[in-house]
Amino acid sequence: xxxxxxxxxxxxxxxxxxxxxxxxxxxxxxxxxxxxxxxxxxxxxxxxxxxxxxxxxxxxxxxxxxxxxxxxxxxxxxxxxxxxxxxxxxxxx
Amino acid sequence: xxxxxxxxxxxxxxxxxxxxxxxxxxxxxxxxxxxxxxxxxxxxxxxxxxxxxxxxxxxxxxxxxxxxxxxxxxxxxxxxxxxxxxxxxxxxxxxxxxxxxxxxxxxxxxxxxxxxxxxxxxxxxxxxxxxxxxxxxxxxxxxxxxxxxxxxxxxxxxxxxxxxxxxxxxxxxxxxxxxxxxxxxxxxxxxxxxxxxxxxxxxxxxxxxxxxxxxxxxxxxxxxxxxxxxxxxxxxxxxxxxxxxxxxxxxxxxxxxxxxxxxxxxxxxxxxxxxxxxxxxxxxxxxxxxxxxxxxxxxxxxxxxxxxxxxxxxxxxxxxxxxxxxxxxxxxxxxxxxxxxxxxxxxxxxxxxxxxxxxxxxxxxxxxxxxxxxxxxxxxxxxxxxxxxxxxxxxxxxxxxxxxxxxxxxxxxxxxxxxxxxxxxxxxxxxxxxxxxxxxxxxxxxxxxxxxxxxxxxxxxxxxxxxxxxxxxxx
Numbered sequence: 001x002x003x004x005x006x007x008x009x010x011x012x013x014x015x016x017x018x019x020x021x022x023x024x025x026x027x028x029x030x031x032x033x034x035x036x037x038x039x040x041x042x043x044x045x046x047x048x049x050x051x052x053x054x055x056x057x058x059x060x061x062x063x064x065x066x067x068x069x070x071x072x073x074x075x076x077x078x079x080x081x082x083x084x085x086x087x088x089x090x091x092x093x
Numbered sequence: 094x095x096x097x098x099x100x101x102x103x104x105x106x107x108x109x110x111x112x113x114x115x116x117x118x119x120x121x122x123x124x125x126x127x128x129x130x131x132x133x134x135x136x137x138x139x140x141x142x143x144x145x146x147x148x149x150x151x152x153x154x155x156x157x158x159x160x161x162x163x164x165x166x167x168x169x170x171x172x173x174x175x176x177x178x179x180x181x182x183x184x185x186x187x188x189x190x191x192x193x194x195x196x197x198x199x200x201x202x203x204x205x206x207x208x209x210x211x212x213x214x215x216x217x218x219x220x221x222x223x224x225x226x227x228x229x230x231x232x233x234x235x236x237x238x239x240x241x242x243x244x245x246x247x248x249x250x251x252x253x254x255x256x257x258x259x260x261x262x263x264x265x266x267x268x269x270x271x272x273x274x275x276x277x278x279x280x281x282x283x284x285x286x287x288x289x290x291x292x293x294x295x296x297x298x299x300x301x302x303x304x305x306x307x308x309x310x311x312x313x314x315x316x317x318x319x320x321x322x323x324x325x326x327x328x329x330x331x332x333x334x335x336x337x338x339x340x341x342x343x344x345x346x347x348x349x350x351x352x353x354x355x356x357x358x359x360x361x362x363x364x365x366x367x368x369x370x371x372x373x374x375x376x377x378x379x380x381x382x383x384x385x386x387x388x389x390x391x392x393x394x395x396x397x398x399x400x401x402x403x404x405x406x407x408x409x410x411x412x413x414x415x416x417x418x419x420x421x422x423x424x425x426x427x428x429x430x431x432x433x434x435x436x437x438x439x440x441x442x443x444x445x446x447x448x449x450x451x452x453x454x455x456x457x458x459x460x461x462x463x464x465x466x467x468x469x470x471x472x473x474x475x476x477x478x479x480x481x482x483x484x485x486x487x488x489x490x491x492x493x494x495x496x497x498x499x500x501x502x503x504x505x506x507x508x509x510x511x512x513x514x515x516x517x518x519x520x521x522x523x524x525x526x527x528x529x530x531x532x533x534x535x536x537x538x539x540x541x542x543x544x545x546x547x548x549x550x551x552x553x554x555x556x557x558x559x560x561x562x563x564x565x566x567x568x
């Protein structure tokens with residue numbers, strides 16, 4: 001079980017990681033990186049899928065279905081637009 | 094083989110690939126491979142999560158076939174729609190599309206919370222319950238707020254709600270929503286009536302709308318970035334509820350990275366985040382700005398083009414107006430003509446040029462401009478005094494010297510591009526209007542500045558023709 005302090009350790013280390021990654025980024029990459037981080041939280045689709053698979057009532061099934069739909073949209077859309085943007089960055093050399 | 098072990102190992106791999114991918118995305122040289130690395134992580138995690146079918150709750154086993162089928166269908170629809178819409182969207186419309194995808198993520202996090210709260214007879218410890226409710230609240234606000242941000246930037250919703258007492262009303266609304274959520278956690282211990290739980294989600298969604306409606310279009314990028322951080326936090330919290338470390342790590346990395354990015358954007362605009370959300374920008378403009386000396390002096394586009402062709406150093410300061418006129422390609426064609434004639438050409442990008450930091454870089458990259466002649470403001474501001482010509486295209490507030498000198502100006506203190514220090518300044522502009530802030534720009538009246546009136550695309554075509562007719566040996 002990931003309770004109490006273990007969860008806090010995970011959150012703390014993850015927060016520092018995010019801070020360090022963004023902190024040294026040139027501003028030319030801010031938009032693609034915002035889009036890229038938007039893609040990364042698309043992992044929520046995995047949680048929604050877990051919730052849906054454990055559904056026992058119609059209400060849970062409907063909400064779970066919507067959750068997976070939205071999460072999949074977040075992940076796929078985030079990937080496509082980020083990839084399109086980053087494809088364009090080319091050096092003159 | 095034990096499915097739980099495979100799932101856990103896959104999530105560990107996904108978490109690593111996300112962080113490594115984001116790291117690679119932080120440099121232009123490795124960025125394109127970074128998103129593919131992160132994408133691989135996503136595919137591994139999603140495929141592995143179907144192994145959950147082997148260890149669902151006893152109560153859910155009779156529904157497993159239906160649930161798995163629903164999951165596959167939802168996944169296919171969401172993925173298919175987003176893939177097609179993401180491929181189609183114009184680069185200028187990118188910010189609102191990011192907002193929309195982000196809102197969907199927030200909605201998914203809220204949905205996870207809702208499934209937990211609506212589960213009949215579920216056993217809830219207080220701690221996970223509070224986290225579920227906070228995650229749901231943040232996720233729902235991110236969903237409805239992002240949709241409003243999308244609608245505003247896409248021109249589907251116009252105008253801003255502003256009336257006295259708005260902030261008091263919003264504050265009351267938020268406190269009421271939070272109080273209801275806390276009652277569900279501490280008062281009802283997660284066994285609140287269905288209508289109460291539903292009301293909680295409804296209030297959270299309405300608050301997202303109320304919070305976003307008063308914010309103007311120019312500030313929307315900061316808000317989108319803020320909601321991106323919100324969704325990250327919501328995902329992290331719901332990950333804790335589901336005991337899923339991959340969600341916790343990915344959510345919290347984005348939560349903190351998104352928060353920092355929001356602060357950087359707000360700083361570049363010389364505003365604080367609370368200022369963006371709680372105040373009415375532009376309300377102070379128009380008061381006693383003082384007389385501006387001089388007059389605006391027009392010049393023909395062709396003449397300006399030829400002068401640049403014979404300059405030794407030209408710096409270009411592009412703004413969102415350039416992208417609106419879809420003139421990036423013509424601009425780069427003109428730049429190449431100048432480079433062929435031996436002119437040193439550089440692009441100077443203000444942190445908030447375009448609609449988000451870095452948006453202008455994407456738009457220039459789309460036109461094929463190599464990133465190594467594009468410079469950030471801090472790196473190029475010292476070079477303007479050596480430039481023969483600085484040309485401003487579709488930008489206004491980001492080049493207004495009043496930000497340096499005029500303490501009564503609403504944009505005072507905002508860092509600007511020092512184009513006024515070049516020997517000659519050309520300003521390409523559609524008309525004599527003011528910038529987004531509503532402030533008059535004294536640069537346009539300066540002795541060394543000339544105005545080139547017209548649509549950016551047409552102006553650049555005229556410049557290209559003028560230079561070509563020279564180099565082609567006359568008519």
